[in-house]
Amino acid sequence: MSKHIDYLRENEGLFVQYLKDFISIPSISASPFHSKDVRRAAKWVEKRLRYAGLENVQLMKTGRHPVVYGDWLHAGARNPTILIYGHFDVQPIDPIELWESEPFKARIQGDRIYGRGSSDDKGSMLTPIIAVESFLRTQKKLPINVKFLFEGQEEIGSPEMSNFVQRNQQKFSCDMIFSADGGQWSASQSNLILSLKGVICMQLEVSGPKTDQHSGLQGAAIANPIMALSSIISSMKDRTGRVCVDGFYDDVIELTPDDKIQIAKIPFSDREYCEEMGVCKLAGEYGFTTLERIWSRPTLDLNGIWGGFQGEGIKTVLPSKAGAKISCRLVEKQSPVMIFKNINSHVQANLPNGVTANLSWLPGYALPFCVPPDHKSTEIAKEVLSEIYGETPYMVRAGASIPILPIFHKNLGIHATVLAFSLDDENLHAPNEFFRLSSFIKGQLVYARLFERLGEL
Amino acid sequence: MSKHIDYLRENEGLFVQYLKDFISIPSISASPFHSKDVRRAAKWVEKRLRYAGLENVQLMKTGRHPVVYGDWLHAGARNPTILIYGHFDVQPIDPIELWESEPFKARIQGDRIYGRGSSDDKGSMLTPIIAVESFLRTQKKLPINVKFLFEGQEEIGSPEMSNFVQRNQQKFSCDMIFSADGGQWSASQSNLILSLKGVICMQLEVSGPKTDQHSGLQGAAIANPIMALSSIISSMKDRTGRVCVDGFYDDVIELTPDDKIQIAKIPFSDREYCEEMGVCKLAGEYGFTTLERIWSRPTLDLNGIWGGFQGEGIKTVLPSKAGAKISCRLVEKQSPVMIFKNINSHVQANLPNGVTANLSWLPGYALPFCVPPDHKSTEIAKEVLSEIYGETPYMVRAGASIPILPIFHKNLGIHATVLAFSLDDENLHAPNEFFRLSSFIKGQLVYARLFERLGEL
Numbered sequence: 038m039s040k041h042i043d044y045l046r047e048n049e050g051l052f053v054q055y056l057k058d059f060i061s062i063p064s065i066s067a068s069p070f071h072s073k074d075v076r077r078a079a080k081w082v083e084k085r086l087r088y089a090g091l092e093n094v095q096l097m098k099t100g101r102h103p104v105v106y107g108d109w110l111h112a113g114a115r116n117p118t119i120l121i122y123g124h125f126d127v128q129p130i131d132p133i134e135l136w137e138s139e140p141f142k143a144r145i146q147g148d149r150i151y152g153r154g155s156s157d158d159k160g161s162m163l164t165p166i167i168a169v170e171s172f173l174r175t176q177k178k179l180p181i182n183v184k185f186l187f188e189g190q191e192e193i194g195s196p197e198m199s200n201f202v203q204r205n206q207q208k209f210s211c212d213m214i215f216s217a218d219g220g221q222w223s224a225s226q227s228n229l230i231l232s233l234k235g236v237i238c239m240q241l242e243v244s245g246p247k248t249d250q251h252s253g254l255q256g257a258a259i260a261n262p263i264m265a266l267s268s269i270i271s272s273m274k275d276r277t278g279r280v281c282v283d284g285f286y287d288d289v290i291e292l293t294p295d296d297k298i299q300i301a302k303i304p305f306s307d308r309e310y311c312e313e314m315g316v317c318k319l320a321g322e323y324g325f326t327t328l329e330r331i332w333s334r335p336t337l338d339l340n341g342i343w344g345g346f347q348g349e350g351i352k353t354v355l356p357s358k359a360g361a362k363i364s365c366r367l368v369e370k371q372s373p374v375m376i377f378k379n380i381n382s383h384v385q386a387n388l389p390n391g392v393t394a395n396l397s398w399l400p401g402y403a404l405p406f407c408v409p410p411d412h413k414s415t416e417i418a419k420e421v422l423s424e425i426y427g428e429t430p431y432m433v434r435a436g437a438s439i440p441i442l443p444i445f446h447k448n449l450g451i452h453a454t455v456l457a458f459s460l461d462d463e464n465l466h467a468p469n470e471f472f473r474l475s476s477f478i479k480g481q482l483v484y485a486r487l488f489e490r491l492g493e494l
Numbered sequence: 495m496s497k498h499i500d501y502l503r504e505n506e507g508l509f510v511q512y513l514k515d516f517i518s519i520p521s522i523s524a525s526p527f528h529s530k531d532v533r534r535a536a537k538w539v540e541k542r543l544r545y546a547g548l549e550n551v552q553l554m555k556t557g558r559h560p561v562v563y564g565d566w567l568h569a570g571a572r573n574p575t576i577l578i579y580g581h582f583d584v585q586p587i588d589p590i591e592l593w594e595s596e597p598f599k600a601r602i603q604g605d606r607i608y609g610r611g612s613s614d615d616k617g618s619m620l621t622p623i624i625a626v627e628s629f630l631r632t633q634k635k636l637p638i639n640v641k642f643l644f645e646g647q648e649e650i651g652s653p654e655m656s657n658f659v660q661r662n663q664q665k666f667s668c669d670m671i672f673s674a675d676g677g678q679w680s681a682s683q684s685n686l687i688l689s690l691k692g693v694i695c696m697q698l699e700v701s702g703p704k705t706d707q708h709s710g711l712q713g714a715a716i717a718n719p720i721m722a723l724s725s726i727i728s729s730m731k732d733r734t735g736r737v738c739v740d741g742f743y744d745d746v747i748e749l750t751p752d753d754k755i756q757i758a759k760i761p762f763s764d765r766e767y768c769e770e771m772g773v774c775k776l777a778g779e780y781g782f783t784t785l786e787r788i789w790s791r792p793t794l795d796l797n798g799i800w801g802g803f804q805g806e807g808i809k810t811v812l813p814s815k816a817g818a819k820i821s822c823r824l825v826e827k828q829s830p831v832m833i834f835k836n837i838n839s840h841v842q843a844n845l846p847n848g849v850t851a852n853l854s855w856l857p858g859y860a861l862p863f864c865v866p867p868d869h870k871s872t873e874i875a876k877e878v879l880s881e882i883y884g885e886t887p888y889m890v891r892a893g894a895s896i897p898i899l900p901i902f903h904k905n906l907g908i909h910a911t912v913l914a915f916s917l918d919d920e921n922l923h924a925p926n927e928f929f930r931l932s933s934f935i936k937g938q939l940v941y942a943r944l945f946e947r948l949g950e951l
Contacts, residue, residue: 248921249924252821253895271721271725336714338812340812
């Protein structure tokens with residue numbers, strides 16, 4: 038029974054080499070320039086699944102970046118069938134100048150492996166593959182039936198995955214779903230996720246004069262699109278951090294007093310968090326604790342802004358256009374369609390004189406996701422995590438989004454359990470992303486134990 | 495007496511070739527990458543001055559881009575000595591994608607010659623050189639003594655010119671100054687300038703978390719630097735277009751009722767101006783006519799903004815930093831030092847929670863400039879323009895700045911007269927800049943006539 042554990046231990050160096058190889062593929066799904074690299078990453082995953090001993094391994098077309106599928110279904114009908122999810126695409130790398138080493142050349146320093154995608158999600162998504170490999174290559178069998186589904190468009194909001202999963206309901210049917218995208222509380226403390234936020238992304242463009250103008254000649258007489266854009270943006274939040282868009286909070290399900298008590302039990306220090314972020318003071322919606330805000334409150338954030346001259350020194354231009362990227366994180370029961378509608382109305386109602394504004398919906402979105410009480414796969418994961426980490430996992434909520442989870446729920450009728458190994462300090466979506474090698478090893482053990490535990494049901 | 499006029503007529507094609515050559519040198523003073531090109535432009539001007547027959551032609555060091563000097567001082571002490579000014583540096587070319595032809599490859603279409611710097615200021619600054627050439631090459635003499643001073647740092651605010659002119663007061667001493675940088679009212683209507691605005695340029699940088707963060711994980715708990723920047727910027731102006739920075743208007747000399755009457759006499763159509771700009775509605779400070787705003791009211795403009803992800807699609811980042819470029823146009827008696835101080839206080843007083851902000855003064859500035867009543871060189875220019883254009887010039891004020899004019903006044907004791915030939919619609923500082931060939935010819939005639947007229951004094 039411990040042959041597969043020996044296999045995991047003996048091949049630690051090899052598995053790190055897998056991860057290094059995987060990181061070296063710049064699979065940035067947001068960049069058309071890197072489409073081929075996303076496909077290369079898919080082919081790489083395909084090869085890994087075959088080597089692990091999976092069957093029916095294939096690339097599946099989605100209309101965008103491909104999905105990689107593989108299964109092993111010989112554990113019999115008495116044993117459960119689980120679907121394991123992860124993604125092999127990564128975030129863009131700008132601002133590139135802040136990286137201390139090549140984003141796509143893995144660098145190991147102590148327990149850390151640096152590289153874009155190391156933590157989100159290449160490190161975590163490899164752990165169940167390696168766990169399967171450890172069984173199939175030492176015992177030729179698994180205690181359960183497994184299906185793998187890896188996507189390459191998570192970082193752009195999984196725009197094609199809803200249709201794709203719907204078209205393949207039969208193929209992906211299962212008893213439980215585990216997401217190998219997500220994270221743990223700390224290196225020594227595990228967690229399980231009760232809810233994730235939805236997300237909707239928008240682009241706001243403000244237009245003034247038909248061409249760029251000289252600020253001296255025209256600045257006193259026509260509107261400045263940057264000033265107008267700033268005014269629209271700042272009108273969206275008040276001084277207490279509350280979003281001022283009409284109807285924004287209408288459908289929010291507020292935390293119950295008991296939810297607040299449970300959240301308050303999780304150890305969290307505002308002071309330490311400030312230090313970790315490098316900020317003098319926290320911000321956000323007034324009237325909630327930091328964890329309540331992160332876990333349960335919808336947000337409106339600016340992800341980018343541009344306009345006019347951005348170079349060294351000065352160019353006294355009055356630009357023709359300015360723009361910004363806006364995203365909202367949503368909680369149950371907020372609807373992306375209603376939120377977009379409300380923000381669009383707000384923009385038009387708060388339009389300064391002399392400019393026009395256009396709000397567009399950027400492809401992809403996620404619905405909010407909530408695990409029901411007594412959720413079976415979550416309960417089993419709780420046992421496994423307690424055993425491997427030596428402590429009961431915290432039951433947490435997440436500020437982030439995993440668009441595929443509500444898609445799975447809608448099309449397969451299954452609420453997924455997030456079982457992955459990133460930590461919050463690993464610079465996800467930022468320069469110098471890293472993953473912990475200790476998490477990588479622990480993740481393999483967690484999945485191996487999960488398979489055994491599920492086989493005992 | 496008309497030999498030089500024949501010379502101008504016969505060599506029209508050659509002079510256009512001068513201008514084409516001159517435009518082909520990408521003398522962008524703001525770009526360190528183009529420093530050598532600014533110097534190349536200086537050498538080109540040096541060559542032209544020598545060819546025109548000027549003496550003591552030389553490049554002079556300024557600590558930044560060089561000055562080109564040349565003179566002809568053989569008209570005798572009874573005749574006046576005039577200093578003629580212009581600049582051979584140009585604005586940056588971004589947004590490059592909006593240019594319909596190569597910015598540094600002159601393209602002629604009808605009466606228009608397109609190219610960066612064609613209107614500001616390469617076209618105008620060539621006109622007095624060509625006028626001098628027409629005299630010296632046909633008559634070996636000029637009716638007056640002439641000094642030329644051309645700079646290569648006007649578009650970055652002439653940061654070294656104040657010290658430079660001060661160090662060379664003797665060399666540049668003169669009776670009158672004419673600026674070949676500036677413009678006319680229209681192709682058929684000339685103007686002379688009563689005042690120009692000052693300018694001060696600043697960079698505002700807002701810092702939040704020490705590195706870029708994931709907007710889902712941290713967006714509800716820490717301040718977003720783009721939102722904070724937008725909030726600071728929009729707090730600088732109210733809904734009536736008035737700058738809300740304390741003390742901003744304290745030193746402004748208001749227009750007198752008579753000034754307003756004179757301004758109202760100049761034909762100006764808001765509707766046509768809207769059309770020309772391509773805006774639905776004008777904007778700016780409430781309570782003033784459009785010309786009053788442009789000519790006499792100080793402004794605060796945004797010239798650039800940046801932060802976070804600016805590419806296609808979305809990256810749900812919460813950026814560490816965001817920044818903007820701000821410029822203020824000043825009128826008498828506003829002081830750039832006081833304005834900077836007031837804006838800096840405003841930024842700190844309006845700083846949202848959880849971010850820090852830094853306002854820095856970008857190199858170069860200009861004091862406001864005002865011509866006194868009965869100004870001799872302006873009166874003579876008025877006669878010359880009336881003769882060449884067939885109409886009395888409008889007496890106007892300018893929204894733009896020419897930093898060198900207050901520098902000349904301070905160090906040489908002379909108020910300059912602006913005598914140049916750009917028109918407002920020529921996309922100065924914007925893509926597809928052009929100059930009118932008819933203005934180019936008219937400018938040569940104006941300077942030739944000016945020299946004669948000054949010789950008759």
